[in-house]
Amino acid sequence: MTTYPANFCPYCGADLTGREIEGRERQFCPDCERVVWRNPVPTAGVAVVGAEGVLLTERAVEPGIGEWTVSGGHLELAESPREGAARELREETGVRVAPEDLTLLDTFSAAPFEGKRVVSVGFGVRRADTAGDPHPGPEVSAVEWFTPESFGDGGEVFHPPHGQRFEKAWRQFE
Structure with missing residues (x-):
């Protein structure tokens, strides 16, 4: 394989x-x-939703440098999708969540990048069920809260298909 x-x-x-x-x-x-x-490579992510919006990250690494996503990344060998999503959230934003507090949101298959295809399992969580103040991790240039109305006001663009995950999280957890 x-x-x-x-x-x-x-x-x-x-x-x-x-x-x-x-x-x-x-x-x-x-x-x-x-x-x-x-x-395909399994990945997982988590959308944190609070009164200020959905927490998004601006990518500092390929694919999609400068584009915005819900926090997420590759699963490690012994991780469940929930564990991987919680770890990626902590690494990328400094926000902590217990894996068992995550709610399954969606799945998607992203367009191939350099011959690799990823399949992502998405979770959502309310901000009240997390801890820590958001700040950019090593693979992220910025973290910000956005609502569907505010996203794009500053020229922000989603890394596909993260816009759909953002919208779904906002509708489900607002």
């Missing part, structure tokens, strides 16, 4: 070829006769 397209078999090192398997073109190793499955 790989996240990015592979050139060589991860099992034996042979050059991979393409083969139609189950109606799709797949990478295949002719030497060890294995399909090299390519899978």
Whole structure:
């Protein structure tokens, strides 16, 4: 299994070829006769909603430098989506939440970036159920509260499809 397209078999090192398997073109190793499955990367995020709006982050890393998102990122090996979402919120904004306080909000599959596709599990939480003052973490250039009416007033743009998660969180938790 790989996240990015592979050139060589991860099992034996042979050059991979393409083969139609189950109606799709797949990478295949002719030497060890294995399909090299390519899978999306699981991510998770959490929208914090309070009286001042939804807490958003401005990306300082690719993809989408300068675009705005709900906090989130890649799951680590032993994490549940709730645990990963809570960790990413803390790392990106300094805001803490107990994973069990998160409410499932949505899922989405983002457009591929450099050949990698992510699938994101989104959660929401009320600001009253969190702790800590928001501040930008290392992968974030700014954190701010926005309502649907205020977003874009300063030229802000969403990293797709985070606008839908923002809207859904606002409607569900306002």
